[in-house]
Amino acid sequence: MTLQTSPLSFYQDWRPRAQEIVEEIPAVSFVMPAFNEESNIMKAVKDLVHVAGQLEVRYEIIVVDDGSLDGTLSKVKDYADSSSCVKVVSYGKNMGKGFAIKTGFSHARGEDVVFIDSDLEIDPNQIDKYLKALESAEMVIASKWHPQSRVQVRPIRRFLSRCFNLLVRMLTGAKMTDTQTGLKAVRKRALEKTFSKLAVKRYAYDVELLAVAGRDGIKTVELPVFLRLPTMFKLKETWRMFIDLLGIAYRLKINKCY
Numbered sequence: 001m002t003l004q005t006s007p008l009s010f011y012q013d014w015r016p017r018a019q020e021i022v023e024e025i026p027a028v029s030f031v032m033p034a035f036n037e038e039s040n041i042m043k044a045v046k047d048l049v050h051v052a053g054q055l056e057v058r059y060e061i062i063v064v065d066d067g068s069l070d071g072t073l074s075k076v077k078d079y080a081d082s083s084s085c086v087k088v089v090s091y092g093k094n095m096g097k098g099f100a101i102k103t104g105f106s107h108a109r110g111e112d113v114v115f116i117d118s119d120l121e122i123d124p125n126q127i128d129k130y131l132k133a134l135e136s137a138e139m140v141i142a143s144k145w146h147p148q149s150r151v152q153v154r155p156i157r158r159f160l161s162r163c164f165n166l167l168v169r170m171l172t173g174a175k176m177t178d179t180q181t182g183l184k185a186v187r188k189r190a191l192e193k194t195f196s197k198l199a200v201k202r203y204a205y206d207v208e209l210l211a212v213a214g215r216d217g218i219k220t221v222e223l224p225v226f227l228r229l230p231t232m233f234k235l236k237e238t239w240r241m242f243i244d245l246l247g248i249a250y251r252l253k254i255n256k257c258y
Helices: 005-024 041-053 072-081 097-107 124-133 155-172 188-197 205-215 235-255
Strands: 028-034 060-067 087-092 110-114 139-142 148-154 183-187 220-223 224-229
Touching: 028 041, 028 097, 041 060, 041 072, 060 072, 060 097, 072 087, 087 097, 097 110, 097 188, 097 205, 110 124, 110 188, 110 220, 124 139, 124 155, 124 183, 148 155, 155 205, 155 235, 183 188, 188 205, 205 220, 205 235
Parallel strands: 028 060, 028 110, 060 087, 139 220, 148 224
Antiparallel strands: 110 183, 139 183
16 A cells, blocks of 8 residues: 655654654663673673663663673573663674774764673772763773772782783873773763774773873873772783783884874
8 A cells, every 4th residue: 555645744744753763862872891791791781770770861781792602692682682771782703802892882872881891890880970070071981099999809910900000101101090990981972083093802902992092182080990800810811911002002102003
């Protein structure tokens, strides 16, 4: 059956639908990268849904499954099928946290984008303060070393973190006290150019993000975080972070490709 309508009636029919589409765009996008987090992912997502629901703004949660080999993807997909605010982005091969973050950022529709890890080490109840801080900054990052932070961490990991931050400052010129904590909030429009330049796919993507953002003139502030770090870095991961850091320093100071 063919329906006939005048241009005016078409416009009148279309206008409310267009308004509804605009209203459905979220104000905040949460990006949660996940790799082999079968035991944590459901609690992490549900905790975030609870916190986001208290913000009184429209939001979306984008879980980026970074090629998990366990049941992470199936669990979060089942939940997303019954939730209008949770989406899943996945790909078959593990590419690294930096790649997952950049992928999630590209899918985010919100004016503000919050990145939070899925391993339950970070208390999400602090998120409202990070979004509030975006009113006067373009990027807000968590710092383990902020005077008001509450952090449970083994002494050796604390020592290694301090040493890594010292290397970051020496090699990149970044002035942040902490680059690696997995809670960050950004103004999407302000950071789009910065994200387009990022090359690190795995371990030191945070360093690259902050170093390039500094060169782009992005105003960044640090806030306290409530964090529990029960595990140690693996030696292999520590070495790869160092290699990534050298690559960033090369691109910043010698190749100047940023």
